[in-house]
Amino acid sequence: MPDLEEHEYLRRLELLCRELVDHADDEGWLSYLDEPESATPLQRTVNEIARTLLHYHFEGDGCVDERPLLPLGGAALIRSSGYYADICALLGVETRPEGWALWHTWDDKKRATTLVTTCLTTTEGLLSNWARRIPANPATPDRAHIAAVLRGWYGPVVYSPDYSDRLGLGGA
Numbered sequence: 474m475p476d477l478e479e480h481e482y483l484r485r486l487e488l489l490c491r492e493l494v495d496h497a498d499d500e501g502w503l504s505y506l507d508e509p510e511s512a513t514p515l516q517r518t519v520n521e522i523a524r525t526l527l528h529y530h531f532e533g534d535g536c537v538d539e540r541p542l543l544p545l546g547g548a549a550l551i552r553s554s555g556y557y558a559d560i561c562a563l564l565g566v567e568t569r570p571e572g573w574a575l576w577h578t579w580d581d582k583k584r585a586t587t588l589v590t591t592c593l594t595t596t597e598g599l600l601s602n603w604a605r606r607i608p609a610n611p612a613t614p615d616r617a618h619i620a621a622v623l624r625g626w627y628g629p630v631v632y633s634p635d636y637s638d639r640l641g642l643g644g645a
Contacts, residue, residue: 531598
């Protein structure tokens with residue numbers, strides 16, 4: 474197997490753990506609750522692994538990064554489309570072939586803030602989790618990854634599960 478970067482290695486381990494948990498579930502003994510007295514040490518360990526797999530991991534999810542997590546109310550990816558140039562102009566950034574990620578968060582005074590960032594892979598991971606109603610927040614991005622900070626929420630938004638629950642939107 475070729476040398477894997479740390480996040481790739483951890484993602485591989487995560488996928489193997491998910492496969493293990495799926496097999497235990499297929500066999501009918503997987504438990505997210507306390508195990509019965511009759512559970513073997515292997516069953517107890519697999520059940521603990523299942524309880525530990527809280528979300529799908531992705532680059533920038535904060536699990537191997539020591540930067541604090543940034544709570545998000547929503548996020549979006551903007552890429553080349555009919556209105557891409559107009560959205561970029563509204564955000565005050567140049568168009569770029571890769572597109573931009575928009576992170577809807579709050580400043581230190583709890584005011585709505587949009588971060589325009591280059592963290593596309595991280596945003597894809599967030600959106601993947603949120604599509605499954607799994608709460609996830611990213612590590613605070615390095616300043617080099619932030620192109621603009623705007624007061625208010627701009628552009629399209631996919632609400633995080635936590636924020637949509639707070640708004641009373643349920644699964645919307």
